[in-house]
Amino acid sequence: MMGNRKDPSPLYDLKYVGEITVDFRFTSEQEMFRKSVRDFMKKECPLDFVRDCDTKEIFPRKIIEKMSELGWLCIQVPEKYGGIGCGAIEMGVFLEEVARGMNGLAQAIYSSVIFAADYILRYGNEEQKKNILPKIVQGKLFFSFGLTEPGSGSDAASLSTSAVLNGNHFVLNGQKTFCSCAKVADYIFAATRTDKNVPRHKGITTLLVNKNAPGVVVRPIKKLGHKSMDLCDVFFTDTFVPTTNMVGNLNEGWINILDNVSRERFYLSAICVGAAQAVLERSLQYAKERFQFGKPIGHFQLIKEKLANLQMELDAARLLMYRAAWMIDENIPYQKETSIAKLFSSEMYMRAASQGMQIMGGYGYTMEFDMQRHFRDAKLYEIGGGTSEIQRLIIAKGMGLGS
Numbered sequence: 337m338m339g340n341r342k343d344p345s346p347l348y349d350l351k352y353v354g355e356i357t358v359d360f361r362f363t364s365e366q367e368m369f370r371k372s373v374r375d376f377m378k379k380e381c382p383l384d385f386v387r388d389c390d391t392k393e394i395f396p397r398k399i400i401e402k403m404s405e406l407g408w409l410c411i412q413v414p415e416k417y418g419g420i421g422c423g424a425i426e427m428g429v430f431l432e433e434v435a436r437g438m439n440g441l442a443q444a445i446y447s448s449v450i451f452a453a454d455y456i457l458r459y460g461n462e463e464q465k466k467n468i469l470p471k472i473v474q475g476k477l478f479f480s481f482g483l484t485e486p487g488s489g490s491d492a493a494s495l496s497t498s499a500v501l502n503g504n505h506f507v508l509n510g511q512k513t514f515c516s517c518a519k520v521a522d523y524i525f526a527a528t529r530t531d532k533n534v535p536r537h538k539g540i541t542t543l544l545v546n547k548n549a550p551g552v553v554v555r556p557i558k559k560l561g562h563k564s565m566d567l568c569d570v571f572f573t574d575t576f577v578p579t580t581n582m583v584g585n586l587n588e589g590w591i592n593i594l595d596n597v598s599r600e601r602f603y604l605s606a607i608c609v610g611a612a613q614a615v616l617e618r619s620l621q622y623a624k625e626r627f628q629f630g631k632p633i634g635h636f637q638l639i640k641e642k643l644a645n646l647q648m649e650l651d652a653a654r655l656l657m658y659r660a661a662w663m664i665d666e667n668i669p670y671q672k673e674t675s676i677a678k679l680f681s682s683e684m685y686m687r688a689a690s691q692g693m694q695i696m697g698g699y700g701y702t703m704e705f706d707m708q709r710h711f712r713d714a715k716l717y718e719i720g721g722g723t724s725e726i727q728r729l730i731i732a733k734g735m736g737l738g739s
């Protein structure tokens with residue numbers, strides 16, 4: 337069947353099949369890097385620390401600072417801006433290993449620095465890159481992305497926070513919601529409406545808003561999981577933002593946001609894969625140690641099935657995630673594939689946490705064990721970075737099924 341190249345079905349189109357890499361090995365440098373991150377996580381983020389950050393809602397700033405000393409914060413930033421210039425595969429390795437040790441730390445790093453560094457690197461001007469990127473790499477500047485508003489979630493382009501240009505500054509009015517890390521951030525990376533008289537995708541501009549500027553108010557929102565990372569509403573009232581804080585061109589922000597959000601899906605996929613790896617390891621260990629009916633529960637076929645499924649789905653998610661990373665590195669259009677990776681990984685992580693809890697029985701449901709934290713954290717990934725429904729629409733669009 338596969339050899340029949342005359343078949344016109346796209347499934348047998350060489351280009352389609354050729355998008356899948358055939359050499360699955362990491363380089364020795366990548367393997368060494370994985371080991372270093374794993375060792376670091378083991379030493380610096382023991383379970384007690386992870387639990388403390390969750391129950392006491394502590395932002396892991398100290399660990400982030402230690403990572404920056406090692407040059408690990410935003411490893412994608414090129415050397416000339418203070419980074420080490422790694423590609424997406426290395427970012428995948430990094431986030432996977434950090435999330436395996438502490439999912440909340442990986443998410444906090446993504447939300448407070450990686451997103452902003454990526455955005456400035458790709459769309460900022462030279463002065464912004466020179467001034468801001470080294471400070472991000474050194475762990476001296478934190479950000480929060482303000483795209484979502486009370487009236488615009490999945491339909492993000494309908495955002496209404498207005499920024500009126502007045503000489504050398506903008507005047508901002510409006511409200512952002514669900515801003516991760518806004519409490520710890522120095523700047524809100526805000527998507528704003530700068531022209532109301534053009535089609536909605538064409539009047540959006542991204543601005544770096546100093547959180548301490550007059551007229552900015554941050555109000556925390558209580559949430560189910562990811563307790564070590566805050567979530568906030570952010571209000572702007574006649575807030576002045578200098579035009580030098582505009583990242584990208586006036587009214588051309590939407591296309592950049594779409595591209596950045598598409599790469600975000602790869603990063604979130606890497607976090608889900610690492611976190612699900614931790615779930616699998618814990619579930620497997622428990623299945624070997626917990627005895628019922630005179631045997632370890634892992635000897636029962638119904639438990640074996642759960643663990644085998646978990647392993648299979650995790651492998652599939654990991655392959656999809658690294659395929660997306662490879663496409664980003666190779667500059668191959670990746671919108672559909674980052675959505676596939678994020679959708680599959682997030683739903684896989686949610687299923688893994690649920691099955692992990694089932695394997696642990698009543699103990700998994702208690703706060704004494706960590707499975708409940710995964711269960712609470714996993715749900716975010718089916719919502720944030722675009723819901724599962726929206727990912728399916730993007731994938732279908734990439735398959736030629738309309739807009």
Ligand SMILES: Cc1cc2nc3c(=O)[nH]c(=O)nc-3n(C[C@H](O)[C@H](O)[C@H](O)COP(=O)(O)OP(=O)(O)OC[C@H]3O[C@@H](n4cnc5c(N)ncnc54)[C@H](O)[C@@H]3O)c2cc1C
Pocket residue numbers: 447480481482483484488489490491513514515516517559562567716719720721722723724725726729
């Ligand atoms: C913990 C957390 C952190 C977040 N961090 C950030 C952040 O840092 N910055 C930021 O800007 N945002 C952030 N968000 C917001 C997140 O991106 C949005 O919640 C998400 O995009 C969905 O928007 P919404 O919540 O308004 O849901 P809605 O868009 O109102 O959707 C409600 C439901 O309708 C479905 N739906 C909507 N449109 C369609 C459609 N066309 N077809 C089928 N179904 C549809 C959705 O899938 C969903 O099930 C965060 C959210 C959470 C929970």
